[in-house]
Amino acid sequence: GAVVSQHPSWVICKSGTSVKIECRSLDFQATTMFWYRQFPKQSLMLMATSNEGSKATYEQGVEKDKFLINHASLTLSTLTVTSAHPEDSSFYICSAALGRGDNSPLHFGNGTRLTVT
């Protein structure tokens, strides 16, 4: 089945540094990928929609200058958390739809647990 790979699975960084998270679709092309953030025991909150070859669409309240998204190819989207602070510590998960249609299943990466010290 469709596989979405996310790397790294966990990262610890110091406050003020930047962290890049990669999301790859391994056996299909994804023109659109989605980045979610999940706090412990909470739901998945959509941060932004990553569009291949164009700017990402951010959800209300998400700082686009802090969470930089790049979708340079049909199989890779990256999320960079810039100048990370402890409140950015969270579980970040990417996802991609298998097909172009509205009814395509969404497949998730393994997630990245970010801890900012």
Place this chain on the structure above:
Amino acid sequence: GENVEQHPSTLSVQEGDSAVIKCTYSDSASNYFPWYKQELGKRPQLIIDIRSNVGEKKDQRIAVTLNKTAKHFSLHITETQPEDSAVYFCAARITNAGKSTFGDGTTLTVKP
């Protein structure tokens, strides 16, 4: 935008009993409704989905029903097993936008 409400937030059942989780959505344009199972520290896994042109779908012990008029859909798990214990999320897909809005999740515990 779309708003998805999910109930209950926690559910505890005895092994072998049935479990039902309900979700409501607000945007009548939504036409795709998946259910995900997430085990602790792992990615959400799609377990079943339903499209708006279907009222019910079943896959072994799991079934989903959809009432478009009332804008609600439900997950039914029969003959529950301890390995069914996890957090379950419903979601609604907004047409054309492609993004999914998730419910707050239900923590299901199946007691042996």
